[in-house]
Amino acid sequence: MNHQKEYWNEVANEKQFTTPFQFDWFSKYVNKEAAILDYGCGYGRTLLELKQNQFMNLYGVFELADGAVLRHHHEERVKEWTSNFQQLEYEKVEYVTMNGNRSNGLVYMGSLK
16 A cells, blocks of 8 residues: 555646546535545545635545455446435446556445435
8 A cells, every 4th residue: 555655646746637526516516514535535636626626624535445446346336335325416437547448437426315
C-alpha cells in the first residue's frame, strides 16, 4: 500500500483522468452541509473538487483491505450491494483506463431508503 501512496503523491497534480466526477448529479441531490465519506478516496481528487465547491464536511478513507475490487464485479452484484438504497441516478459507462484499456463501469447515485 505504501508504494501506491508514494506514487499518487508524485503524480497527483499532473494526472489526467478519463473518469470525471459527476458533480452535476452529486450537487443535485446532496446539500453542502451533508457529511460525505469517500470510501477508497485515493489521493483525494474528488474530495478536493467538493471542497472547492464549498462542501466542507468531508472524510476520506485511503487504505482498504479490499482495495479497488469493485471494478471486477458484475452489474448484478453491484445491484445487490446497493439494494438498501433508493436509486437516484444510474448510468452504464465505458472508460479508457490509465493503461489505455477499455473498461466497463457505472455511475450510481443513491440515498438510504
